[in-house]
Amino acid sequence: xxxxxxxxxxxxxxxxxxxxxxxxxxxxxxxxxxxxxxxxxxxxxxxxxxxxxxxxxxxxxxxxxxxxxxxxxxxxxxxxxxxxxxxxxxxxxxxxxxxxxxxxxxxxxxxxxxxxxxxxxxxxxxxxxxxxxxxxxxxxxxxxxxxxxxxxxxxxxxxxxxxxxxxxxxxxxxxxxxxxxxxxxxxxxxxxxxxxxxxxxxxxxxxxxxxxxxxxxxxxxxxxxxxxxxxxxxxxxxxxxxxxxxxxxxxxxxxxxxxxxxxxxxxxxxxxxxxxxxxxxxxxxxxxxxxxxxxxxxxxxxxxxxxxxxxxxxxxxxxxxxxxxxxxxxxxxxxxxxxxxxxxxxxxxxxxxxxxxxxxxxxxxxxxxxxxxxxxxxxxxxxxxxxxxxxxxxxxxxxxxxxxxxxxxxxxxxxxxxxxxxxxxxxxxxxxxxxxxxxxxxxxxxxxxxxxxxxxxxxxxxxxxxxxxxxxxxxxxxxxxxxxxxxxxxxxxxxxxxxxxxxxxxxxxxxxxxxxxxxxxxxxxxxxxxxxxxxxxxxxxxxxxxxxxxxxxxxxxxxxxxxxxxxxxxxxxxxxxxxxxxxxxxxxxxxxxxxxxxxxxxxxxxxxxxxxxxxxxxxxxxxxxxxxxxxxxxxxxxxxxxxxxxxxxxxxxxxxxxxxxxxxxxxxxxxxxxxxxxx
Numbered sequence: 001x002x003x004x005x006x007x008x009x010x011x012x013x014x015x016x017x018x019x020x021x022x023x024x025x026x027x028x029x030x031x032x033x034x035x036x037x038x039x040x041x042x043x044x045x046x047x048x049x050x051x052x053x054x055x056x057x058x059x060x061x062x063x064x065x066x067x068x069x070x071x072x073x074x075x076x077x078x079x080x081x082x083x084x085x086x087x088x089x090x091x092x093x094x095x096x097x098x099x100x101x102x103x104x105x106x107x108x109x110x111x112x113x114x115x116x117x118x119x120x121x122x123x124x125x126x127x128x129x130x131x132x133x134x135x136x137x138x139x140x141x142x143x144x145x146x147x148x149x150x151x152x153x154x155x156x157x158x159x160x161x162x163x164x165x166x167x168x169x170x171x172x173x174x175x176x177x178x179x180x181x182x183x184x185x186x187x188x189x190x191x192x193x194x195x196x197x198x199x200x201x202x203x204x205x206x207x208x209x210x211x212x213x214x215x216x217x218x219x220x221x222x223x224x225x226x227x228x229x230x231x232x233x234x235x236x237x238x239x240x241x242x243x244x245x246x247x248x249x250x251x252x253x254x255x256x257x258x259x260x261x262x263x264x265x266x267x268x269x270x271x272x273x274x275x276x277x278x279x280x281x282x283x284x285x286x287x288x289x290x291x292x293x294x295x296x297x298x299x300x301x302x303x304x305x306x307x308x309x310x311x312x313x314x315x316x317x318x319x320x321x322x323x324x325x326x327x328x329x330x331x332x333x334x335x336x337x338x339x340x341x342x343x344x345x346x347x348x349x350x351x352x353x354x355x356x357x358x359x360x361x362x363x364x365x366x367x368x369x370x371x372x373x374x375x376x377x378x379x380x381x382x383x384x385x386x387x388x389x390x391x392x393x394x395x396x397x398x399x400x401x402x403x404x405x406x407x408x409x410x411x412x413x414x415x416x417x418x419x420x421x422x423x424x425x426x427x428x429x430x431x432x433x434x435x436x437x438x439x440x441x442x443x444x445x446x447x448x449x450x451x452x453x454x455x456x457x458x459x460x461x462x463x464x465x466x467x468x469x470x471x472x473x474x475x476x477x478x479x480x481x482x483x484x485x486x487x488x489x490x491x492x493x494x495x496x497x498x499x500x501x502x503x504x505x506x507x508x509x510x511x512x513x514x515x516x517x518x519x520x521x522x523x524x525x526x527x528x529x530x531x532x533x534x535x536x537x538x539x540x541x542x543x544x545x546x547x548x549x550x551x552x553x554x555x556x557x558x559x560x561x562x563x564x565x566x567x568x569x570x571x572x573x574x575x576x577x578x579x580x581x582x583x584x585x586x587x588x589x590x591x592x593x594x595x596x597x598x599x600x601x602x603x604x605x606x607x608x609x610x611x612x613x614x615x616x617x618x619x620x621x622x623x624x625x626x627x628x629x630x631x632x633x634x635x636x637x638x639x640x641x642x643x644x645x646x647x648x649x650x651x652x653x654x655x656x657x658x659x660x661x662x663x664x665x666x667x668x669x670x671x672x673x674x675x676x677x678x679x
Contacts (some may be wrong), residue, residue, distance in 0.1 A: 008639070011141045011150055011218045014210065018108040020046075024101055026471070028053060038110060040084035056081045058088060065093075075106065076154075078115075090115035094154070109137070118436035137222055138205075144215030146171045146189060155223050158203055184209050188217035197224075241315040242295055244300040250622065250641075252314035252322050256373040259326045260366045264531040271333035273323040274362040274380035275340060278393060280319035281454060283350075283357065291350045295357065298348055306339040319453050322377070330365045330397055337361045337395035345393075356395035360384055369398050379513060381460065389450070413460060414450070415470050419477060423449045427646035429616060430655060432638045434631040439659035441497035441531065443639065444482045445646050446474065471503045479519050482530070485649055487523035494656045499531040501562065508544055527556030531581065535562050546577075554580035560617070564605055565599050575612065582609035584635060585619025593629040606634030 012019040012034050019443055020031040027050040033045050045052050057065050058080035065079050075095035083089040101383040130383035138155035142148050151166040171185045182220050184196060188209040196207045203225040210218050230287030239251035247255065259270040277299065282293040292667035296319065303313055303321060325336060339360060347354050362384025379398040387396035418424060424446055431441040448456040465471040478500055486498045532552060553559060561574070584605050591598045602618070609616035616632035621640030632640050647655065 006147060007141065007143070007212075007216060011139070012214065014218065015139065016110070016221060018565055019106070021103065021105045022095075023103040026050065026104075029103070030064055035108075038084065038089060039082060040234055045400040052333055057664050059084075059673075070133060075104075078111065078605075083112075105326065116437050120432075120659075131498070137220060139220055140171075140185075141218040142171055142189065143183060144189065145187065149216075150218075155221065158223065173391050184219060185217060186217060189215065191215075231427055241600040243317050245296055245322075246300055247312060247314040249314065249316045249322075252312060252316070252324060253373040253377065255312050255314075256324050256366075257286070257323060260370070260376065262326070264367045264371070268327055269329045269368075271326065271328040271330070271336075272364045272366070272376045272380045273333060273337055273340070273395075274322060274364075274377070274384040274452070275321040276360050276384050276388070277319040277344075277358060278358040278388075280357065281451075283355070287351060287353060289351070294350045295348060298350075299344065299357070302343040303340055306343045307336065311336075313526065320420055320454075322380070328365075329574065330363065333363045333365060334395065334397070341393060341395065360393070361395035362387055363395060363397040365397070376639050379458075383603055385453070405513050411461065411464050413468065414466075415448075415465060415474070418448055418450070419473055423451070424474065424477055424481075425449050425455075425648070426478070426485065427648055428652035429639055429646040430498075430652070430659075432643050434618075434636060434638050435626065439496075439655065440637065441499055441651060442656070443499040443533075443646075444485075447480050466505065470510070471505050475503055475506045476515065476518065478517065483519045483523040486525050486529055489653065490525065490529070490654075490655065494653070495529065497531055497558075497654055498529060499533060501533045501535075504545070507548050507590065510544065510548060512548055513555060516552065516557060517555055528558060531558040531560055533562040533577075533581075533583065535563050547560045550578060563619075573667075574608075580614055581617060582614045583617045583619055584630075589620045589622075589630065589640075599629065599633070601636070602630065612633055650666045 011032070017040065018032050018034045018505065021029050023029050028046050033043055035046060036042050039056065041052075041056070054062065054066065057169060058543075061079035061275075065077055067105055068075055068077050074097070075093060078090060078092045080088040080090055089110055090112045091108050092098075093106055093108045095104050113540055122232045127145075130214045132263060139150060139154040141150035148166045148169050148171055151161070152163045156163060156165070171182060175554045178283075184207060187194065188211050188377045191211045192209075193211045194209055196209070197205070203223050205221040205225050207219060207221045212218065239248060239254075240246065241248045256270070256272060261268045262268065271338045276625045278293065280295070283295050296315070300315065300321070303323060306336065307313060308325065315323070316322055323336070323340070328336065341359060344357060344359050347356055362380045362382065364370060364376050364380035364383060366376050369379045382400040383536055389392050424445045425448075428444055430439050431443060432438065433440050446455065446458055446462075448461055450456050462471065462474075465474055482498050482500050486496070489496055502512070516530070516532075517527075520530070526531065534549065558581065559579045560572045560583055561577070561579045562583050563585040564582050581625040582605065584602055588601050592602060593599055615637060616635045617637040618626075618633075618635040619639060621627050621630060621638040621642045623642055628638075628641055644655065
């Protein structure tokens, strides 16, 4: 029994795709009404004029599509056509010839979102090589008794079925089991419309089922196996080092936090060993980064070999490792540290070259040396530097009673030397539009390239610089470096929005606005190309600070309120501040979507920002689930390890070039840029 035309029409006109029929000359005789919703052009234009479809194909795609249509009996192609709002839609079309030379019929699916997802993933995960491709579709319909009336789509090939093969069979027949849709079909035939995600056969599918008024049902399934595997890979990489496969800093911080809580509850201990390799920079400089990578892999193997089964080894970055030893006190931790040093004492042979490499190890024992993971890491790091100062290839335990004044004086002198020798560098973390996936800005983050300690993150020296006043000189260096880099990129036609932090000390200095204006003029930048981040505590600063912020606004510089929600905020002050961007602190994103309280705070901040006409940026987006939550909560922008880690200038420029070029080509598509710049 053939398909019921009315049922078939209902199926076609309810599915999220356009269907059409053409005669033997290629003229459209029928096209489903969804086409007007997509393009704004009524269906009769497509059937009245045989060439109208041709005019709706993007000029760059037209020759390719028409040529493919003329030389193949089965058309399977992607191209662009204009949407109702003027933006170009990406569509996938499949056309097949009707047997007997009676013409052809086809379907067209809007794959714009999928196409944009491909581009976004290509940019953010180009080193991972996990690019999600479009999967075929399965269309199924039955009558009220469960007899299959429609079975179409290339996805059927995954089940060794051809389109139409199942028509006329009952979906509940034993020999129809290969369709694997029986449980869903029963629910739909019982009157339930629903969406589902799960395994069908050997693949993972997104499914949508619709119960019809006459008791029949229609269903569509899309193979998302590749995307599912890519998401699993991304989730893994969010908490693992891609080179060694070890847990990374966020993962070990989480593990250490759990171990500390358990130790505090049970009266136990947990030790953290901060391991920094000695002379590793010489390996990279003399043998190259490939050899350096091999050394890091071998070091990880050796440390694992001498650690206990329950210990957790992580790579923090560069040549730094962390070994967490639950249940181990100070004496036991020193024994483990000695074993690690002995394991690294043997010569390494890489690419035919033999050399020696040692390590300096700092030990912190919790809960004594830290009630949380951040304190433990900081104190183990402090102990590691003490080990380096005492001669390297040794270990030292953290001592809270040690006189810090000498260390602070030493650090101040080292910072002065770093400024004199130009040892500071900027890394850039991209900020993305969560709606379009476009890159819309770069946040400049200062790093210290210490000849002894290597690349030092800001949490090791910024607070000390603020206490001693050195932050003003470092801030002046950052301002100059940001403007210089921004001018270089502007000259290259990239023109990104450059974001950086201003310290409270700088904002209390009335000359700061003049220095910003002079730096802009010196490098030929427009004020709106800068986005200066101020801390939430600035709302409670003196009137002088607020006047400096107002003068920056009058200068034309854009302003962002950083780490919002972590301080005591005054809504009246917030309303009065000339702030265009509100940044949601990363601590609120860490536990979403699982933690309801954190989720509620994110939504509230996003709603507040939108109500005040501000752009809202979600900081610390590290997983796909956090990205989705931030977007659904109303955050327009996001940054974090899920998109990209902070990058050196050369890598940031490559990302800018690859990200901004498609935006320039799509001139007809409206795009947003951070802090209200819309074009």
